[in-house]
Amino acid sequence: MRELNERRKCILRAITDVYIDTAEPVGSTTIARKHNLGISSATIRNEMASLEEEGYVYQPHTSAGRVPSDKGYRYYVDVLLEIPEVTSEEYKKINQLAEYRKEAIEKTIRRTTKLLAELTEYVSVAVIPEHRNATFRHIQLVPLDVHNILVILVVDPGFIENRVLSSPRAFSPEQLDEISAYLNQQLRGKRGEALTKTLLSELNNIVPEARGLISSITDIIQSVLTDAKDDVVVVDGLLNILDQPEFQDLDRTKLVLSVLENRKVLSKVLSSLSRNSGLTVQIGEENESPELKDFSLVTATYYHCGHNLGTIGLLGPTRMTYGRAMSLVKEVAMYLSELFDLL
Amino acid sequence: MRELNERRKCILRAITDVYIDTAEPVGSTTIARKHNLGISSATIRNEMASLEEEGYVYQPHTSAGRVPSDKGYRYYVDVLLEIPEVTSEEYKKINQLAEYRKEAIEKTIRRTTKLLAELTEYVSVAVIPEHRNATFRHIQLVPLDVHNILVILVVDPGFIENRVLSSPRAFSPEQLDEISAYLNQQLRGKRGEALTKTLLSELNNIVPEARGLISSITDIIQSVLTDAKDDVVVVDGLLNILDQPEFQDLDRTKLVLSVLENRKVLSKVLSSLSRNSGLTVQIGEENESPELKDFSLVTATYYHCGHNLGTIGLLGPTRMTYGRAMSLVKEVAMYLSELFDLL
DNA sequence: TTTAGCACTCGTCAAAGACGAGTGCTAAGA
DNA sequence: TCTTAGCACTCGTCTTTGACGAGTGCTAAA
Numbered sequence: 001m002r003e004l005n006e007r008r009k010c011i012l013r014a015i016t017d018v019y020i021d022t023a024e025p026v027g028s029t030t031i032a033r034k035h036n037l038g039i040s041s042a043t044i045r046n047e048m049a050s051l052e053e054e055g056y057v058y059q060p061h062t063s064a065g066r067v068p069s070d071k072g073y074r075y076y077v078d079v080l081l082e083i084p085e086v087t088s089e090e091y092k093k094i095n096q097l098a099e100y101r102k103e104a105i106e107k108t109i110r111r112t113t114k115l116l117a118e119l120t121e122y123v124s125v126a127v128i129p130e131h132r133n134a135t136f137r138h139i140q141l142v143p144l145d146v147h148n149i150l151v152i153l154v155v156d157p158g159f160i161e162n163r164v165l166s167s168p169r170a171f172s173p174e175q176l177d178e179i180s181a182y183l184n185q186q187l188r189g190k191r192g193e194a195l196t197k198t199l200l201s202e203l204n205n206i207v208p209e210a211r212g213l214i215s216s217i218t219d220i221i222q223s224v225l226t227d228a229k230d231d232v233v234v235v236d237g238l239l240n241i242l243d244q245p246e247f248q249d250l251d252r253t254k255l256v257l258s259v260l261e262n263r264k265v266l267s268k269v270l271s272s273l274s275r276n277s278g279l280t281v282q283i284g285e286e287n288e289s290p291e292l293k294d295f296s297l298v299t300a301t302y303y304h305c306g307h308n309l310g311t312i313g314l315l316g317p318t319r320m321t322y323g324r325a326m327s328l329v330k331e332v333a334m335y336l337s338e339l340f341d342l343l
Numbered sequence: 344m345r346e347l348n349e350r351r352k353c354i355l356r357a358i359t360d361v362y363i364d365t366a367e368p369v370g371s372t373t374i375a376r377k378h379n380l381g382i383s384s385a386t387i388r389n390e391m392a393s394l395e396e397e398g399y400v401y402q403p404h405t406s407a408g409r410v411p412s413d414k415g416y417r418y419y420v421d422v423l424l425e426i427p428e429v430t431s432e433e434y435k436k437i438n439q440l441a442e443y444r445k446e447a448i449e450k451t452i453r454r455t456t457k458l459l460a461e462l463t464e465y466v467s468v469a470v471i472p473e474h475r476n477a478t479f480r481h482i483q484l485v486p487l488d489v490h491n492i493l494v495i496l497v498v499d500p501g502f503i504e505n506r507v508l509s510s511p512r513a514f515s516p517e518q519l520d521e522i523s524a525y526l527n528q529q530l531r532g533k534r535g536e537a538l539t540k541t542l543l544s545e546l547n548n549i550v551p552e553a554r555g556l557i558s559s560i561t562d563i564i565q566s567v568l569t570d571a572k573d574d575v576v577v578v579d580g581l582l583n584i585l586d587q588p589e590f591q592d593l594d595r596t597k598l599v600l601s602v603l604e605n606r607k608v609l610s611k612v613l614s615s616l617s618r619n620s621g622l623t624v625q626i627g628e629e630n631e632s633p634e635l636k637d638f639s640l641v642t643a644t645y646y647h648c649g650h651n652l653g654t655i656g657l658l659g660p661t662r663m664t665y666g667r668a669m670s671l672v673k674e675v676a677m678y679l680s681e682l683f684d685l686l
Numbered sequence: 687t688t689t690a691g692c693a694c695t696c697g698t699c700a701a702a703g704a705c706g707a708g709t710g711c712t713a714a715g716a
Numbered sequence: 717t718c719t720t721a722g723c724a725c726t727c728g729t730c731t732t733t734g735a736c737g738a739g740t741g742c743t744a745a746a
Binding site: 137138140144150152154160162241242243248253254257258261321328 | 368480483485487495497503505547582585586591594596597600601604
């Protein structure tokens with residue numbers, strides 16, 4: 001990408017700023033009036049024509065003003081944009097999330113997603129990491145009544161799984177304790193692979209009557225620790241996009257909403273982004289999925305002890321306020337990482 | 344409400360059926376043609392005028408056909424409608440919910456709500472009962488590490504609460520066991536009121552070092568068992584209403600969606616309905632909340648051992664397919680009740 | 687009591703035209 | 717060579733107009 005000269009930079013920035021603000025194609029006179037660059041509208045028109053030739057802006061129709069193209073937004077984000085600080089107001093709200101630190105990780109992420117949606121007018125998304133990288137921390141077997149056993153599995157970092165197992169046979173608390181004690185001793189800090197056949201048969205030897213129960217329990221552990229289930233995608237503020245002027249057309253909006261609602265597309269996109277690190281901006285057609293070609297996606301990954309945990313971000317029209325979105329997303333991801341490191 | 348004569352019944356039924364199907368005002372000729380009642384359109388026009396006079400139908404404008412009023416729908420539901428059986432297809436899907444029986448009650452209800460939304464083109468809603476009526480079943484304290492203790496509280500029917508407590512002091516597993524054993528022994532099957540000061544001070548005597556921890560734990564129990572938190576309202580298929588032809592106007596739709604999304608209104612309406620028993624149909628202005636005046640709400644309560652547990656239902660335009668909605672909601676509520684009785 | 691006939695109402699849709707925002711081009715000035 | 721005033725031109729938007737038709741209520745005859 002060739003450098004633009006200073007004047008064209010100014011004009012592109014002006015076009016983008018105004019368009020982000022108004023959602024209307026920006027004409028030469030508007031720029032000449034508002035951003036007094038000491039330049040007439042005619043000159044601006046000439047420069048605009050050049051910018052169009054180079055693909056930074058385009059005209060929706062002949063007699064309209066200019067709108068930034070994906071390439072234009074890209075240049076804007078990479079070169080022209082100054083990322084603002086988050087306001088103290090916002091900072092305060094983000095830090096209030098800590099009140100909920102006592103909940104499981106998943107709820108914290110949901111709450112954070114909600115906050116992002118509330119602070120912006122965009123759709124907030126997050127992947128709650130699958131447990132594939134999780135390690136065993138603790139298992140607890142609680143006899144609920146004669147036939148039902150509550151299995152509580154705690155994995156690192158911070159996930160808690162509850163399942164109820166029904167069994168025709170009754171087991172004594174001691175038997176259950178033996179099973180859980182053994183598992184806790186053997187598996188602590190380990191991954192799913194640690195659940196070997198040897199281990200299993202040894203456990204069966206210790207409590208031979210509980211063969212069936214043991215296999216159910218280890219199934220649960222296995223599935224929680226290693227199964228490649230789909231990442232959980234959290235979406236909040238879906239209806240925010242209804243307030244965006246580009247979604248006045250009901251049919252198109254319905255299409256878009258259904259794409260965002262069913263989550264498959266998002267799951268794919270976010271999962272692939274979670275391999276990146278730091279702050280990422282995907283603009284329009286840069287998105288992997290053609291369904292998102294009218295959207296931009298600002299994401300950041302959050303960590304647990306330096307370990308890539310998941311992705312959180314904002315999805316809006318390409319005409320989004322990149323600066324604010326980027327600063328918020330970054331701040332929130334950093335905050336989450338700090339929070340989880342305390343766990 | 345006076346009885347209508349047979350012919351008017353037929354005409355009202357025809358108007359309602361056709362209008363529910365097409366969402367277009369129904370003219371006299373349409374009825375004369377489709378439902379050959381052996382009667383001319385002119386006669387039907389006369390009868391329609393009478394029906395209008397009595398308030399069962401109205402004209403959106405002078406030269407339009409007739410549309411059922413709330414009163415008309417009410418008569419239709421009460422007198423004219425035959426409630427169909429659920430199809431075997433639907434029955435099968437409902438019964439597949441049982442596969443998830445092993446999960447906590449809350450998830451089952453969420454899943455059921457989702458199914459209702461998928462089976463219909465309406466918005467599916469449910470109240471997950473607050474725990475106010477819950478009784479204590481079991482508590483388990485799991486030391487996660489030196490400073491964090493996982494509190495697992497199981498209440499009847501079938502709710503499981505997880506909380507993590509951080510404590511500057513370390514406690515031995517034995518101490519934790521003493522606390523939980525005591526609580527389990529004293530509180531089993533009891534309500535929040537059982538958590539008396541006497542009990543608390545006795546517990547403090549048993550493990551005096553854990554005064555702070557004990558008060559955190561009992562706070563949790565207290566809040567889960569008795570605190571008047573808002574009912575959790577589950578909404579699914581919110582976007583289904585976008586497919587309804589009456590919601591083509593984007594502004595109105597946005598308004599409606601925001602009402603349904605924020606849940607306060609729904610919470611109020613559903614909570615008051617949960618006092619009813621059996622199948623309830625609220626039509627248009629019959630709804631407590633003016634925001635729902637264009638909607639009908641079909642709900643049923645579900646039970647646990649004869650005890651009123653919560654409400655589940657469907658929300659659609661007044662022009663909804665009452666028969667199918669009613670049969671589905673009823674079936675689903677019955678199914679849930681049976682399921683929970685097994686717990 | 688029913689119904690054919692007819693005048694009347696009124697919403698919808700498409701075509702036509704006014705309007706105006708914005709452009710590109712040209713030519714003159716710095 | 718760069719800038720800019722001027723101007724003709726384009727084209728989307730909004731409003732007006734009129735044709736169309738679905739549906740009505742009323743009247744009068746069967």
